[in-house]
Amino acid sequence: MAIQAEAFARAGLMGNPSDGYNGKTISFVIREFSANVHLVASDQLEFLPNVQDRPQYHSIREFQDSIRHNGYYGAERLLKATLIRFMAYCEKRSIELHDRNFTLNYGSTIPRRVGMAGSSALITATMRCLLEFFEVDMPNPELADLIWRTENEELGIASGLQDRVIQVYEGCVFMDFSKNIMNEHGHGQYEELDxxxxxxxxxxxxxxxxxxxxxxxxxxxxxxxxxxxxxxxxxxxxxxxxxxxxxxxxxxxxxxxxxxxxxxxxxxxxxxxxxxxxxxxxxxxxxxxxxxxxxxxxxxxxxxxxxxxxxxxxxxxxxxxxxxxxxxxxxxxxxxxxx
Incomplete structure (x- = not known):
């Protein structure tokens, strides 16, 4: 069994960074750039390292270049945190899951450190793989919220709310995170735009x-x-x-x-x-x-x-x-x- 999922880079058209402060934003996806996650059934649970997670380098110069471009933390932590949060979500709701193992690997063409939501795209793509593998249905607003909590609470990466919403819904979306709406629904109000x-x-x-x-x-x-x-x-x-x-x-x-x-x-x-x-x-x-x-x-x-x-x-x-x-x-x- 093999599953492939992707999520796209995003751009905040208007209103950001108010999405983290009970504001409103308009965002759209950029399909030229995407994060891709591949899941295949396997005997053991395994996370295959991408080039930015590798432990070996041909030279010190190559190591230096890798750190400059990728930072000290690779993306493998994003996949692991996603699995932890997904399991917690299912356990809290008494959703029974099968016990088959799998292997995850990933790639991304989203430019790093230029504000295109590359981290949340990897989490989104990973979550989509897990949902399909374990045959779990999740409403889009809940999915966007779970992705945000994975990054913000599990990994401690401060971020607004728009990234996960637009990467889940795709297209272009007007988002209202007003306090009264958040309190009533537990998430924002999202309208897909023409x-x-x-x-x-x-x-x-x-x-x-x-x-x-x-x-x-x-x-x-x-x-x-x-x-x-x-x-x-x-x-x-x-x-x-x-x-x-x-x-x-x-x-x-x-x-x-x-x-x-x-x-x-x-x-x-x-x-x-x-x-x-x-x-x-x-x-x-x-x-x-x-x-x-x-x-x-x-x-x-x-x-x-x-x-x-x-x-x-x-x-x-x-x-x-x-x-x-x-x-x-x-x-x-x-x-x-x-x-």
Missing amino acids: LDLLPNLFIAYRLGLTEGSEVFHSNIRERWEKGDQQIIDAMEQFAGLAQEAYDLMQAGAADEVGPLMDQNFELRKSLYTLSPGDLAMVEMARSVGAHCKFSGSGGAIVGTYEDEDMFEILDNEFLDIDVVLVKPTIEEDLEGEYY
């Missing part, structure tokens, strides 16, 4: 490492929990921008969404110290008339462009600063483009 309502979108990301989201989110959470009014007000503004973007798209005014992305970025800039490389991406995009914001915790941006001429100019400008430009595929069976 992709024809979206503006022309691009993704651009830096080649090279930036800080992971666990670093990005750390201080903001503490300030929010202490009642810092600046943070509380900012999260409400982020949520308001997501709602406004949703309303515009529903009204057929997608061309008016771009300036809201600029507002989202400027608000974020007022709260965080941003890296020069990330600022350069934003400034470059704006210099040719595009609108943009961070797609996640830093290292990548999502933006809107007017036409193909502007997109071609963006491509040429980004090449000069080692930035990769992608026209994202959101819908299944449509091919995107790399530049």
Whole structure:
């Protein structure tokens, strides 16, 4: 028995990072990049290491390069934590499981440390394998919540809620995490959007490492929990921008969404110290008339462009600063483009 599952990279179109603070966001998947997990029945339970988990290297230089690109922690811990949380979920609900063993291995094409939710994608793909292998049904809202708890509680990686929701639902989703909704349902309210309502979108990301989201989110959470009014007000503004973007798209005014992305970025800039490389991406995009914001915790941006001429100019400008430009595929069976 062999099972294959995947989950895609994501971009926060509007409202992030308010998803972790009872806010609202709009997100979409990027099908050009995915995490893939393969499960096969076996005599023993086994986790096969990927190249970033390997214990052997050809040279010290190769070891140094691996640490620079992958960090000190490989992704095997994500698969193990997912299994632990899945078993706990089933035990709590008295779901009987068979006792057959399996082997898990994985791969990912999602660029690392550029805020595209690569970790949660691996957890999502692993969870899908386990659900199929053990023949367990789980509603999408519960699945997204379990994936979030795996990363946030089991592994201690601070993160918002949007990543798992969009990776479970796919497409483009408007998410409302308002306190009253969360208290009533135990999860947010999710609406899948018509992709024809979206503006022309691009993704651009830096080649090279930036800080992971666990670093990005750390201080903001503490300030929010202490009642810092600046943070509380900012999260409400982020949520308001997501709602406004949703309303515009529903009204057929997608061309008016771009300036809201600029507002989202400027608000974020007022709260965080941003890296020069990330600022350069934003400034470059704006210099040719595009609108943009961070797609996640830093290292990548999502933006809107007017036409193909502007997109071609963006491509040429980004090449000069080692930035990769992608026209994202959101819908299944449509091919995107790399530049």
